Amino acid sequence: MGEFLKLNRNIQLRILMMLITVAIGSSVGPNMTIYYIEYFGPLVIGILLIIVQLSGFLAGLYGGHLSDL
Numbered sequence: 001m002g003e004f005l006k007l008n009r010n011i012q013l014r015i016l017m018m019l020i021t022v023a024i025g026s027s028v029g030p031n032m033t034i035y036y037i038e039y040f041g042p043l044v045i046g047i048l049l050i051i052v053q054l055s056g057f058l059a060g061l062y063g064g065h066l067s068d069l
Helices: 002-006 009-040 043-069
Strands: none
Touching: 002 009, 009 043
């Protein structure tokens, strides 16, 4: 824990946000997917999941670029 507190504040916040995002996504995401498949069908949900993953990837690339600047 001491090494974590020695990191730059921006890095600490980024690590904490990633932890929260992964924890919430891993616990809520699969259950919501199963729930919505009943209403929209597997094809629509599959397309939506791909869009969400691609947008998260692109946002991560853009955020990394901005942090490098």
